[in-house]
Amino acid sequence: MNFEFEDEDELNGGEGSKWYKRTWSGIFTKTEEKKATPDGLWEKCKRCKEVAPTKDWISNRYVCPSCSYHEKIGSAEYFDILFDGGEYTEINASMSSGDPLNFTDTAPYVDRIVVAQKKTGLKDALRTAHGNINGIPLMVACMDFNFIGGSMGSVVGEKIARAIDYCLETKTPFLMISKSGGARMMEAAFSLMQMAKTSAKLALLNKAGVPYISLMTNPTTGGVTASYAMLGDFNIAEPEALIGFAGPRVIRETIGKDLPKGFQSSEFLVEHGFLDFIVTRKELKNKLSQLLSIIWKK
Amino acid sequence: MANNHWFDFEKEIVDLMDQLEKTKESNAKGKVDLSDMIVTLEEKIQLAKEATYSKLTGWQKVQISRHQNRPYTLDYIEHIATNFIELHGDRQVKDDKAIVGGFAEIGGRPVMIIGQQKGRNTKERQLRNFGMPNPEGYRKALRLMKLAEKFNVPIITLIDTPGASPGLEAEERGQGEAIARNLMEMSVLKVPVICIVIGEGASGGALGIGIGDKVLMMQYTWYSVISPESCSSILWRTWEKKELAAEALKLSATDMLGNGLVDGIIPEPLGGAHHSPEVAYENIKQAILDSLDELTGMDPDERIGKRIDKFSRMGVVVE
Ligand SMILES: [Zn+2]
Numbered sequence: 001m002n003f004e005f006e007d008e009d010e011l012n013g014g015e016g017s018k019w020y021k022r023t024w025s026g027i028f029t030k031t032e033e034k035k036a037t038p039d040g041l042w043e044k045c046k047r048c049k050e051v052a053p054t055k056d057w058i059s060n061r062y063v064c065p066s067c068s069y070h071e072k073i074g075s076a077e078y079f080d081i082l083f084d085g086g087e088y089t090e091i092n093a094s095m096s097s098g099d100p101l102n103f104t105d106t107a108p109y110v111d112r113i114v115v116a117q118k119k120t121g122l123k124d125a126l127r128t129a130h131g132n133i134n135g136i137p138l139m140v141a142c143m144d145f146n147f148i149g150g151s152m153g154s155v156v157g158e159k160i161a162r163a164i165d166y167c168l169e170t171k172t173p174f175l176m177i178s179k180s181g182g183a184r185m186m187e188a189a190f191s192l193m194q195m196a197k198t199s200a201k202l203a204l205l206n207k208a209g210v211p212y213i214s215l216m217t218n219p220t221t222g223g224v225t226a227s228y229a230m231l232g233d234f235n236i237a238e239p240e241a242l243i244g245f246a247g248p249r250v251i252r253e254t255i256g257k258d259l260p261k262g263f264q265s266s267e268f269l270v271e272h273g274f275l276d277f278i279v280t281r282k283e284l285k286n287k288l289s290q291l292l293s294i295i296w297k298k
Numbered sequence: 299m300a301n302n303h304w305f306d307f308e309k310e311i312v313d314l315m316d317q318l319e320k321t322k323e324s325n326a327k328g329k330v331d332l333s334d335m336i337v338t339l340e341e342k343i344q345l346a347k348e349a350t351y352s353k354l355t356g357w358q359k360v361q362i363s364r365h366q367n368r369p370y371t372l373d374y375i376e377h378i379a380t381n382f383i384e385l386h387g388d389r390q391v392k393d394d395k396a397i398v399g400g401f402a403e404i405g406g407r408p409v410m411i412i413g414q415q416k417g418r419n420t421k422e423r424q425l426r427n428f429g430m431p432n433p434e435g436y437r438k439a440l441r442l443m444k445l446a447e448k449f450n451v452p453i454i455t456l457i458d459t460p461g462a463s464p465g466l467e468a469e470e471r472g473q474g475e476a477i478a479r480n481l482m483e484m485s486v487l488k489v490p491v492i493c494i495v496i497g498e499g500a501s502g503g504a505l506g507i508g509i510g511d512k513v514l515m516m517q518y519t520w521y522s523v524i525s526p527e528s529c530s531s532i533l534w535r536t537w538e539k540k541e542l543a544a545e546a547l548k549l550s551a552t553d554m555l556g557n558g559l560v561d562g563i564i565p566e567p568l569g570g571a572h573h574s575p576e577v578a579y580e581n582i583k584q585a586i587l588d589s590l591d592e593l594t595g596m597d598p599d600e601r602i603g604k605r606i607d608k609f610s611r612m613g614v615v616v617e
Contacts, residue, residue: 098614100557101548105533154613161610183501183523185533188547189559192523193612195502196509199481200606207486223523225474226462226502231482245474245502246464254464264469274472 075127075142088131109186124155128163134289142177151184157194164201173211178229182222195227237266356544362518367572371413378583394435410446413456430463433476452490455507462503477506484509490593515551517566522549
């Protein structure tokens with residue numbers, strides 16, 4: 001039995017995912033495009049169904065102006081939200097996936113990679129970049145859910161490992177933004193061992209006394225939860241994110257009944273002692289720099 | 299623990315064994331001398347075994363790894379260790395019966411042995427939760443590992459799980475956090491750590507006690523990110539493609555060694571440990587003693603460095 005990589009549709013919110021792909025792709029993938037967003041475009045909130053101008057959504061960090069629903073966004077948007085002046089240096093940008101097992105399910109893995117790369121304009125499900133947030137240097141690794149469900153394979157693990165190496169060399173704090181269905185099955189045990197690799201590197205960062213903040217966003221499940229996402233000096237999350245080891249569908253099938261409302265939400269995890277705090281996307285940057293300014297004086 | 303359960307793919311062997319038994323009975327009655335025929339049948343059985351077990355598919359190896367007569371963790375402890383003192387509880391919530399552990403001696407050397415424990419009958423299976431630990435199990439394991447570190451005693455973990463337990467309570471008590479914590483803490487333990495897959499090595503549930511200087515697999519075991527059944531259900535959207543999934547995952551000991559994801563294979567008796575457990579006990583004991591010889595002399599920092607480097611090298615990327 002295993003619970004990695006929950007069904008992508010479920011993680012996207014079922015029907016909502018179609019709306020997401022149709023309406024938002026292209027708006028969320030490239031930051032430059034937002035400047036060119038014409039007036040007169042409107043977006044409907046996935047949760048409260050309120051309609052608001054696209055430019056309002058964007059200026060609100062892709063959070064619903066009516067109900068504060070946090071829409072899924074990718075690394076480009078997070079980098080833009082966090083780094084001063086939107087300026088950052090990406091590392092290992094060209095790294096992409098191998099196919100160590102020559103894996104084929106209903107389609108060859110190599111084809112899936114090519115399709116995902118074309119669809120998203122990304123190389124894999126994670127990007128790493130460093131820059132300043134309110135003047136404090138920070139390394140950020142951010143997952144992209146649009147790329148095969150944000151699944152963790154060798155590229156995700158290797159990029160995190162190298163980002164941590166950078167943090168060790170330069171004594172730079174590390175922020176990990178997780179958004180993932182878990183391990184990437186098409187890399188099988190190679191994916192599994194990325195859990196070991198990233199956790200081992202985090203042990204070194206921990207020993208070196210360099211801060212590690214883990215931000216969990218909707219959704220963070222499977223092997224990602226069972227490795228780097230839960231290992232922060234500070235474990236924090238966006239509101240109402242789904243965070244768990246086993247996915248809700250698997251648990252439902254195992255126990256044979258519906259799950260309590262709010263089960264595995266950020267709020268649930270705070271109550272059970274696994275998160276330090278919940279932070280809205282709007283407060284994120286200032287809260288991070290506030291925290292780092294206390295514990296990380298140069 | 300005689301084998302009383304055979305798989306479909308072992309049919310030829312079973313048929314020949316039936317024949318042999320009948321021939322022996324007739325021979326015992328003494329009317330005709332059948333000793334030549336008995337010898338021939340015994341040879342045929344050996345050939346059939348060699349043929350069957352040399353071309354096992356991934357799925358057949360998975361089936362063998364789950365055989366109900368395979369030795370489990372407590373069987374290995376009973377037969378390879380002395381002076382075992384079982385220690386219970388995570389000191390926080392409860393004692394998880396899906397993970398057992400304690401101090402013991404192997405070949406006269408002190409060790410901490412920790413492993414997932416399955417059950418053989420319905421009652422035992424429930425008690426052991428089918429070898430699926432809850433967070434308390436992983437936290438108990440870590441507590442015992444820290445204890446071993448304190449007293450400078452090497453750690454042996456025996457991996458045999460279909461996965462970490464999925465459930466309301468497991469999530470409430472932080473299954474993900476418990477496994478993650480073990481991965482991080484195990485990678486910097488100051489004492490030698492030897493991990494051996496003795497049955498099923500499913501996913502984070504297995505890896506949660508699987509970060510070692512030596513990670514070994516018994517010959518007929520599997521280790522991967524997901525079980526073939528679950529992989530089939532997710533990637534093929536049916537439970538029927540488990541054979542295909544088992545091949546695609548490259549989950550056997552030989553594949554895992556070939557891909558550099560484990561450090562060695564411990565041979566089992568032909569067809570699996572349940573065919574002659576005493577051979578399996580001897581082989582695993584020897585492997586543990588050899589590994590201890592190799593690891594105990596090393597400087598702890600060097601050992602930790604090598605351990606972390608090994609896992610850091612795992613993965614295939616294109617740049
Ligand atoms: Zn809304």
